[in-house]
Amino acid sequence: MLASAVDTARSVVQQQGRVISDTIAADVEETLRALTADEGAAEAVRSGRLLKTLSADGVSAAELEGTVAVPDALPAPSASPPRRPALASVPARKERPTPERTSRPKATKPRLEAVRQTPRPASPPALEKAKAALAEAQAEEARTNGLAEELQEQVEETRSEIDALVQEAAELRERLKAAEEQLDRARKQLAATAAEAKQALREADKAGRTVMLARERVLRLSS
Numbered sequence: 372m373l374a375s376a377v378d379t380a381r382s383v384v385q386q387q388g389r390v391i392s393d394t395i396a397a398d399v400e401e402t403l404r405a406l407t408a409d410e411g412a413a414e415a416v417r418s419g420r421l422l423k424t425l426s427a428d429g430v431s432a433a434e435l436e437g438t439v440a441v442p443d444a445l446p447a448p449s450a451s452p453p454r455r456p457a458l459a460s461v462p463a464r465k466e467r468p469t470p471e472r473t474s475r476p477k478a479t480k481p482r483l484e485a486v487r488q489t490p491r492p493a494s495p496p497a498l499e500k501a502k503a504a505l506a507e508a509q510a511e512e513a514r515t516n517g518l519a520e521e522l523q524e525q526v527e528e529t530r531s532e533i534d535a536l537v538q539e540a541a542e543l544r545e546r547l548k549a550a551e552e553q554l555d556r557a558r559k560q561l562a563a564t565a566a567e568a569k570q571a572l573r574e575a576d577k578a579g580r581t582v583m584l585a586r587e588r589v590l591r592l593s594s
Contacts, residue, residue, distance in 0.1 A: 376403055398424040411435050 377400050381391050391399075402425045406413040409427035415435055416425070425435075 374400065376400075401426055 377396050380399060381396065384391050402412075402416065405425040405427040406416045409425075409432060411432060412425045412427050412435070
């Protein structure tokens, strides 16, 4: 893992146009090994002001004097907390045996005893219940069959009415078609008759003027 970190550092430096020598690579690997083994070495690396290579064996504390440019950047060494005195073992409490409770006989209630002693009426046999259920089911079947027959009759009557209305509608359409054709012929005949009437009026007017001129001529010749 440390060798992989050193290789990563080499590649980053090469991207910036520089080269790390084998000596510097060894110092970097030793410093990384120290920060993984000693918390003080890790703090020195995290300060970003490291001046020299760190070394630690994981047993004794790393020598940090003169390793960073600003000594105040390193935290003050903390004293190990004093150990608490071992607590004396407290003897376990002995459980006292609980006396068994003597069961007392429950007092019987006279009213409950009277209710229990009252005989219940015998329930009807299962056969009678089945017969009653069968009779009820048969009655329901007869009712539903009658209702179905009535509804079927209504359906047939409605179908007959629909057929009659369809036939009547077809006849009315035929009559309407014939009436429309007759109306069209009457309109055409009216137009022709009106044209003939106009022509007759024009001819009558012309004939009237001819008669008037003839009368005037007769009068002139007679005088």
